[in-house]
Amino acid sequence: MSAEVDWVLETLQSVVDAQPVTHPLKRVNRDDSEVLEGNIKSRTADLQDANYVGATLADVAGEPIGTEFDQNVERIVGVRIEGYSGGYGHIDPAGEDGVQFDAIDGLVDQITDALWAGREFPPIDHPRITFKSLYVENHAPQSDQWADYYRYDFDVRLTGHETLP
Amino acid sequence: MATLDSSFEDQLQEALLDDIQEWMLADDGPVQGAVERSEEILTEYGQRHDYNVGPVIEALAEPAIVRKDDRVIARWGWYHPAAPHFEFGTSDHTVDGNDILSFVWEEPPQWVREEFEKEGDGWRVFLPSTDVSGLPESRFVRDGLAWLRREVTG
Numbered sequence: 001m002s003a004e005v006d007w008v009l010e011t012l013q014s015v016v017d018a019q020p021v022t023h024p025l026k027r028v029n030r031d032d033s034e035v036l037e038g039n040i041k042s043r044t045a046d047l048q049d050a051n052y053v054g055a056t057l058a059d060v061a062g063e064p065i066g067t068e069f070d071q072n073v074e075r076i077v078g079v080r081i082e083g084y085s086g087g088y089g090h091i092d093p094a095g096e097d098g099v100q101f102d103a104i105d106g107l108v109d110q111i112t113d114a115l116w117a118g119r120e121f122p123p124i125d126h127p128r129i130t131f132k133s134l135y136v137e138n139h140a141p142q143s144d145q146w147a148d149y150y151r152y153d154f155d156v157r158l159t160g161h162e163t164l165p
Numbered sequence: 166m167a168t169l170d171s172s173f174e175d176q177l178q179e180a181l182l183d184d185i186q187e188w189m190l191a192d193d194g195p196v197q198g199a200v201e202r203s204e205e206i207l208t209e210y211g212q213r214h215d216y217n218v219g220p221v222i223e224a225l226a227e228p229a230i231v232r233k234d235d236r237v238i239a240r241w242g243w244y245h246p247a248a249p250h251f252e253f254g255t256s257d258h259t260v261d262g263n264d265i266l267s268f269v270w271e272e273p274p275q276w277v278r279e280e281f282e283k284e285g286d287g288w289r290v291f292l293p294s295t296d297v298s299g300l301p302e303s304r305f306v307r308d309g310l311a312w313l314r315r316e317v318t319g
Contacts, residue, residue, distance in 0.1 A: 058304060059311055076311060078304070138307050142253060153253060155307065 004075045005029055007124040008055045008115065008156055015053075015110045023051065023090040023099050025107070030056035030080070047084035047149070051091065051099065053111055054080045058155065062162065069164040073129055077156040079115075081108055086148040101150045102141055108152050112136050115156055122158060131160035178235070186230055186237050195316045196228045196239050203309030207251060210303040217272045221245045243306075254302035 009027045019025045026049075033054070046052065058078035062071040083091035083101055091107075092098035100106035115136055122131045138155040145151075170176070189196050204222050211218035224245035231238040242248075270277060271287035281288045 059308055061311070061315055063315070074311075074315065138310070140253060157311075 002057045003124055003126040004077050004158055005031060005055045005057050008077050011114055011118060012053060012111060015114050026050040026052050028052055028054035030054040044084060048088035051083040051107060071162050073160055073162045075158045079154055079156060081111060081152045083150040084148055091150050102152060129160045129162045131158050133159050182237055189237060189239055190228060190230060195313055198316060199309045199313035200241060202312040203305045206308055207303060207305040221248050221251060250300050251303045252306050254300050
């Protein structure tokens with residue numbers, strides 16, 4: 001578990017709450033779970049239960065500042081959103097029998113909007129790092145690979161300042 | 166007293182962009198560094214999962230520079246059909262055989278080499294159907310770009 005992944009998933013609480021009761025969104029910490037790994041088609045049963053969003057800590061970097069024991073840090077959290085529009089799925093491009101996926105104000109927009117809201121001094125509870133800014137980048141829509149499966153990946157890049165003990 | 170030509174700002178900008186362009190594309194420059202970082206990640210990923218990533222690495226489209234009025238854009242990529250699958254991971258998929266599937270498999274796993282005959286560049290295999298297991302994601306392109314950004318902004 002990392003504070004950054006926890007924060008991303010907690011921030012998405014408002015999106016979870018905003019979903020229609022019949023088409024829920026579930027969150028997964030991909031560092032602790034296999035739910036969003038491997039074969040999307042083997043997850044059809046999961047995706048008939050709910051749409052999913054998962055986060056994983058993908059990259060970490062730091063650079064010392066001056067001669068003191070402080071450093072500039074960068075954390076990248078990879079986010080993946082998945083849904084299914086086949087039978088009992090919760091995605092519907094028309095927005096009738098499910099939520100819209102990558103339409104304007106669809107599920108992907110709701111998730112990125114919720115994260116962008118923390119772009120100035122993202123309030124991540126970390127004992128040593130003060131985070132200064134957040135960028136949502138490296139958008140990679142991949143739904144074109146399948147007819148009924150929807151997938152969208154992007155990165156949340158967090159930059160901040162770490163005070164070393 | 167020195168006189169400044171009225172176009173000195175433009176000339177200065179041009180000179181600066183020339184410098185940036187040269188530095189970006191240098192053999193030890195940041196773009197080459199990012200390409201090498203991506204290739205390292207991909208090679209390590211290939212070794213860990215026993216995939217042959219060589220053809221993807223060889224499919225590198227050498228970095229090219231597009232010069233705009235006020236910026237320099239570097240472009241490169243790996244033009245191989247497997248490149249996006251290595252980058253993002255992919256699903257399992259099954260290739261169904263018509264009664265029996267027969268093909269020449271280049272670079273097969275060890276059990277194939279023991280069980281089938283060598284033919285041409287690979288091994289001639291006969292299988293009822295073949296399961297190709299899903300790939301995990303490697304992030305070799307995205308992590309290479311992250312490296313580049315730290316290099317040029319650090």
